[in-house]
Amino acid sequence: MSALSSVTVIGGGAVGLATAYYLRKADLDVTIIESGRPGCSTSWGNGGWLSPVLSIPTPGPGVPRMGVAESFQRDSAVAIRPLTAPSMIPWLLRFARHCTRSSFESGSARLGALSREMFDGFDELADLGVPVEVPRKGNLRACLTEAEARHQLAELAPMRAAGYAVPTRIMGHEEIHELEPELSDQVRSGFNLTEERHVDPGAFCNTLAEYLVKRGVRLHTGTRVTAVHASGGRVTAVETTGGQVRADALVIAAGLDTRRIAAWLGARLPMRGGKGYSFFVPSEHSPAHPLYLSHTKVGVTPLKGGYRVLGGMEIADETLRINPRMVRGMVRVARRYLRHMPANESVRELPHLWAGLRPMTPDGLPIIDHLPNLSNAYVNTGHGMLGVGLSMVSGAALTDFMLNGIRPDVLSPFGATRF
Numbered sequence: 552m553s554a555l556s557s558v559t560v561i562g563g564g565a566v567g568l569a570t571a572y573y574l575r576k577a578d579l580d581v582t583i584i585e586s587g588r589p590g591c592s593t594s595w596g597n598g599g600w601l602s603p604v605l606s607i608p609t610p611g612p613g614v615p616r617m618g619v620a621e622s623f624q625r626d627s628a629v630a631i632r633p634l635t636a637p638s639m640i641p642w643l644l645r646f647a648r649h650c651t652r653s654s655f656e657s658g659s660a661r662l663g664a665l666s667r668e669m670f671d672g673f674d675e676l677a678d679l680g681v682p683v684e685v686p687r688k689g690n691l692r693a694c695l696t697e698a699e700a701r702h703q704l705a706e707l708a709p710m711r712a713a714g715y716a717v718p719t720r721i722m723g724h725e726e727i728h729e730l731e732p733e734l735s736d737q738v739r740s741g742f743n744l745t746e747e748r749h750v751d752p753g754a755f756c757n758t759l760a761e762y763l764v765k766r767g768v769r770l771h772t773g774t775r776v777t778a779v780h781a782s783g784g785r786v787t788a789v790e791t792t793g794g795q796v797r798a799d800a801l802v803i804a805a806g807l808d809t810r811r812i813a814a815w816l817g818a819r820l821p822m823r824g825g826k827g828y829s830f831f832v833p834s835e836h837s838p839a840h841p842l843y844l845s846h847t848k849v850g851v852t853p854l855k856g857g858y859r860v861l862g863g864m865e866i867a868d869e870t871l872r873i874n875p876r877m878v879r880g881m882v883r884v885a886r887r888y889l890r891h892m893p894a895n896e897s898v899r900e901l902p903h904l905w906a907g908l909r910p911m912t913p914d915g916l917p918i919i920d921h922l923p924n925l926s927n928a929y930v931n932t933g934h935g936m937l938g939v940g941l942s943m944v945s946g947a948a949l950t951d952f953m954l955n956g957i958r959p960d961v962l963s964p965f966g967a968t969r970f
């Protein structure tokens with residue numbers, strides 16, 4: 552039996568809220584400290600894809616070459632700019648070391664084991680009547696040529712072999728337009744990953760936060776953690792802008808900021824922010840499916856009243872400054888693939904133009920563990936491009952670890968001292 556009775560969670564993004572859900576479900580007294588509002592940071596303007604098939608590490612074979620080459624291309628959604636922050640160079644070198652076939656395959660298998668139960672937590676919320684909408688539209692890959700579609704489908708063959716719903720054939724022009732009439736005529740082929748789902752990520756965070764408060768979780772919004780006190784190998788309290796909060800146990804789920812908070816406790820977590828962008832297109836002509844626009848790294852998520860266009864992977868300084876060149880590239884790509892994407896919108900006028908920093912690790916795997924030398928401090932972070940989809944499974948697995956003191960097998964690749 553666990554001796555835990557109360558837990559403080561730093562961070563009310565998707566990962567912190569999902570962790571709080573499972574801790575509360577285990578009857579613990581839970582306090583969340585969030586410097587803004589629930590889901591206000593990277594968990595807000597992202598794609599909201601719940602995608603077991605695409606749960607693969609960011610570092611992969613060919614990624615460094617592609618990153619460097621695309622940094623100079625006009626429509627590219629990828630940019631690596633080491634000169635904006637030379638301190639990132641050692642991190643980039645570590646990242647590059649993981650861009651091998653074997654590292655990618657083992658990372659994919661490890662993420663696959665975690666993502667296999669991805670939907671369970673979302674289904675559980677639905678069973679409880681928590682009004683999180685999780686449309687089951689799949690994830691439609693839209694390609695400009697059949698050759699491109701065939702190539703991209705072939706890349707997913709290992710996921711099919713692992714038992715995921717990956718189709719065996721591509722669709723032709725007529726079939727894909729019948730399924731998704733909002734695609735432009737330039738789209739000639741593609742395939743649908745039929746079992747993938749999506750959420751409106753901001754709505755997911757808000758709804759989950761409201762539910763948690765109803766269940767007795769204390770949620771301190773607008774409250775920043777400024778220090779963590781530890782003694783005798785245990786965290787004892789956190790200092791916040793609203794006063795001190797006692798902590799029997801601590802979970803740091805502060806996205807990229809976890810790096811800084813863990814450093815206060817002597818743990819070096821090698822994380823970098825991978826900046827991405829999104830904007831909203833209010834429209835009566837929203838596609839019905841989430842779309843992955845071929846090799847462009849640009850995606851589209853249908854939301855209430857329109858759709859969100861998302862993309863970009865910029866490894867540079869870690870500000871939220873908007874890079875208009877990248878956003879213009881996303882607009883051009885979306886216009887090429889979507890029939891009714893409005894023309895002549897200047898970047899400044901795009902509604903809900905947003906930037907977020909994905910919490911990235913050099914091996915592309917999350918960090919879900921206790922911190923070294925502290926028996927009651929845990930981290931749940933580093934989910935990179937996958938934090939919304941993996942939020943519930945990560946929260947469930949960490950809670951299991953905290954309650955039983957035995958690390959579940961599924962978490963063994965995600966240790967804090969593996970780097």
Ligand SMILES: Cc1cc2nc3c(=O)[nH]c(=O)nc-3n(C[C@H](O)[C@H](O)[C@H](O)COP(=O)(O)OP(=O)(O)OC[C@H]3O[C@@H](n4cnc5c(N)ncnc54)[C@H](O)[C@@H]3O)c2cc1C
Nearest residue numbers: 562564566586594597598599600776806827937938939940
């Ligand atoms: C363009 C883009 C598209 C994406 N698309 C998808 C997708 O389709 N599917 C998917 O699964 N993932 C996607 N992601 C990734 C996903 O957004 C992240 O992995 C996820 O949001 C990380 O959640 P988090 O809770 O760890 O971090 P965050 O959302 O950053 O939450 C951390 C919280 O901690 C709070 N905090 C930080 N420091 C402190 C402090 N000192 N005191 C108190 N509070 C603090 C912050 O305010 C914040 O709310 C995308 C990301 C981007 C940029």
